[in-house]
Amino acid sequence: MSEDIPFDRSFDLAPGKVEEVYPGVRRLLCNNPGPFTFKGTVSYIVGRGRVAVIDPGPLDEAHIKALLDTLKGETVTHIFVTHTHRDHSPAAARIKAATGAPTFGEGPHRAARELHLDEAPRLDASGDREFHPDTVLADGDVVAGDGWRLEAVATPGHTANHMAFALKDSEVLFSGDHVMAWSTPVVAPPDGAMSDYMASLEKLLHRPETIYFPGHGGAVRDAPRFVESYIRHRRGREQSILDRLAEGEASIPVLVQKIYVGLDPRLIKAAGLSVFAHLEDLVARGVIVADGSPSLDSVYRLRG
Numbered sequence: 001m002s003e004d005i006p007f008d009r010s011f012d013l014a015p016g017k018v019e020e021v022y023p024g025v026r027r028l029l030c031n032n033p034g035p036f037t038f039k040g041t042v043s044y045i046v047g048r049g050r051v052a053v054i055d056p057g058p059l060d061e062a063h064i065k066a067l068l069d070t071l072k073g074e075t076v077t078h079i080f081v082t083h084t085h086r087d088h089s090p091a092a093a094r095i096k097a098a099t100g101a102p103t104f105g106e107g108p109h110r111a112a113r114e115l116h117l118d119e120a121p122r123l124d125a126s127g128d129r130e131f132h133p134d135t136v137l138a139d140g141d142v143v144a145g146d147g148w149r150l151e152a153v154a155t156p157g158h159t160a161n162h163m164a165f166a167l168k169d170s171e172v173l174f175s176g177d178h179v180m181a182w183s184t185p186v187v188a189p190p191d192g193a194m195s196d197y198m199a200s201l202e203k204l205l206h207r208p209e210t211i212y213f214p215g216h217g218g219a220v221r222d223a224p225r226f227v228e229s230y231i232r233h234r235r236g237r238e239q240s241i242l243d244r245l246a247e248g249e250a251s252i253p254v255l256v257q258k259i260y261v262g263l264d265p266r267l268i269k270a271a272g273l274s275v276f277a278h279l280e281d282l283v284a285r286g287v288i289v290a291d292g293s294p295s296l297d298s299v300y301r302l303r304g
């Protein structure tokens with residue numbers, strides 16, 4: 001894996017232990033570690049007394065109980081969801097049932113583009129199709145609670161409905177899976193789209209927030225510079241793909257083998273999807289062509 005990004009993998013929060021990570025912001029780790037979730041999903045609590053919960057997490061009984069126990073004696077007034085992957089949104093229904101708080105998000109799960117014939121099952125694997133926000137947020141909407149305000153920042157790419165939330169009057173952005181300190185996120189068609197993802201990174205460069213609290217792992221410090229390194233990393237990966245294609249046509253497995261040296265075998269499939277995301281973008285931009293409509297099984301070459 002490329003290490004041109006200044007990753008920070010230090011993160012030692014114990015599952016179920018609440019921690020104030022910033023004035024007025026608490027976090028709680030779910031015990032669902034894995035190659036895509038790092039130590040697990042991080043849920044955030046914004047405010048004191050009358051609070052918002054951001055990303056209640058997966059349907060994990062211990063985590064749901066820990067969240068509700070932590071908030072005993074307080075009132076949950078809002079539930080925000082950054083996106084509808086199963087490690088982020090399913091517990092929203094349970095927290096809502098227990099507290100009566102309404103849910104907020106960009107919208108239900110959807111693909112970034114129309115599906116090809118064979119893609120539907122893959123989309124179902126990671127998406128939470130049950131979640132429908134009570135209040136649909138648009139980019140720039142500001143939701144005010146008791147002592148806090150959150151601005152919706154539409155950041156499609158990891159998923160089509162991905163939304164970050166800026167804590168107004170602070171330097172904090174809740175970045176979901178869009179920007180994380182420990183890794184880049186998977187951008188996998190058809191849930192994700194590389195062109196959207198890159199545009200969403202550029203968008204954050206122009207925002208004032210400097211500390212990001214992601215859905216997995218610890219805080220991103222010096223955030224705009226970190227985002228720049230993310231952008232450089234993706235452009236570098238795109239260039240590696242183009243360099244390989246300059247030697248001749250290639251399939252996705254061939255490109256993965258060439259580009260991801262020393263890859264964790266559990267991540268090969270995700271790497272293939274990530275390369276596919278780049279290829280799809282390059283085809284749309286007219287830089288390369290596929291034999292037929294771009295798919296995981298296509299062969300790709302530079303446009304002659």
Ligand SMILES: [Zn+2]
Nearest residue numbers: 083085158177
């Ligand atoms: Zn996700």
